[in-house]
Amino acid sequence: MSDVKKKKKKKKKEEEEEECKEEEEEEQHVKEDEKHSECVLLRGIFKLGKKSHDVLLSRTKLTWIPIVPENPTGEACVPQPGVLLLRDVYAVKVKRRRAAGQQSGGAVLGVALFCCRRKGRLLEADTLHLHNASTEHTHTWYNTLKDLITGPSSRPRYLKVFINPSSHKKEAVHIYREHVAPLFKMADVRTDITVTERKGHALSVMKECKLDGYDGVVCVGGDGSVAELCHALVVRAQLDAGSPEKPVTAVLPLGIIPAGSTDVVSCSVHGVRDPVTAALHIVLGHLQQVDMCSFSSLGQSVHFGFSAMFGFGGQCLARAEKKRWMSSSRRREYALVKTLARLRPEDCQLSFLPAKKSIRDKEPDSEVDESWMTNQGLYLSISIMSVPCLSPHTPRGLAPNTSLANGSAALIAVGNTSRSEFIKHLKRYSSSSGQFSFSFVETHDVSAVRIRPRSLVAWPEEESEEEGESKTSPIIQSEAAAFPWNIDGELMEIANEVLVRVHPRLITLYGEEVDESESTVSCSCI
Structure with missing residues (x-):
């Protein structure tokens, strides 16, 4: 073996040993932190309900164990401890006995911890009462608990x-x-x-x-x-x-x-x-970083948001906006039925940049043209969504395979098909799954999308129901005509091509990511 190869092998071995050493040190630090966090800071006797408990407080949790008298038969009885994580406590107050109308003062009764209890994805407010009449004992616990729960920045x-x-x-x-x-x-x-x-x-x-x-x-x-x-x-x-x-x-x-x-x-x-x-x-x-999209046309920024619908979704919203005097549910159903009755595709050029080909560290204009994929044709609906878009009407979401912060968006392009087949596609959103298992539906994970209508064709502002009037022929407008877009539920009319680009973790929201809504409500419109 040559000296060069020996040196390379030795260097690689040293690097691997160094990595192992760093991992061991990191594990040791984690263990020490865990041990430190579990050290008992306070221990005392409180009543929970009518029973006395031995209560222990560490930096991360509160634990209470019922105090059980010795069994005369000698049989061991091991009570189950209760545990409350301090990360779930949002307030702590001193409990006092006050007369009716008394605003302050009063005999000390103990400490109340206000916390959340999880029930699936639902968070419910709850209270843990620790009873102890000692003023000094109560205030020691109150001050320590207050410091611990106000610590998280x-x-x-x-x-x-x-x-x-x-x-x-x-x-x-x-x-x-x-x-x-x-x-x-x-x-x-x-x-x-x-x-x-x-x-x-x-x-x-x-x-x-x-x-x-x-x-x-x-x-x-x-x-x-x-x-x-x-x-x-x-x-x-x-x-x-x-x-x-x-x-x-x-x-x-x-x-x-x-x-x-x-x-x-x-x-x-x-x-x-x-x-x-x-x-x-x-x-x-609770914080969750979330991807957002920028929407621009001819180099001018239009909006920042999470989702956009072109074609059917935009047309539905445009019709609904003209009936603001209706209730929201009636308005939504009216627009859905009318748009389905006058269903027509948009002729456009659809280009997208697959997420795996994204060049995120460079300026948008520096991406090479060859990385874009382009399709030309008739589309009934085109949707771009950087979040799952869960709702009571779509329990699994409009884009069920999209997470909040994966750096990509779901592109769902529905090609031209019959009204009956399109309705089948829509109905599957409100039931189980399979909404994408149609030959006329294509889905992609993308980092950018460009939609360029081939002709400025707008649909009639008012539909007449008089016999003999055409209900399928588009009306050719002037160059100022605009296409309706549904961007996060807001109607925007844009006359030219639209560029949608995903920006990873552009905003932080209070909450936590979910895979599927627990709502069982389904849309009854179709």
């Missing part, structure tokens, strides 16, 4: 809250006051509230207000409100960084309190449409 202390009073059934203000505000108050979270008055109000406030003192932003509303605030957070980050052309990661996390009709983003990050669950994720500081 991800837990917010001051939040900017936006409430859309017009969302869905105009219940947002009630939802906030009844279900969210009490939890924020209990967790000592201060709030600065803005009740929005119009579309774009939250965006204008976010562009101008000082964000230094806030730990996060909260949106109480539907998908439209969420889309506006997500867009606003990224735009504000761009303004602060002096980078209007390039997306900048949002500085503050966003909490979403569902108060809309579908609440797609909320369902995707919480798994359930429940304001208490959403509020508990916020006060406990």
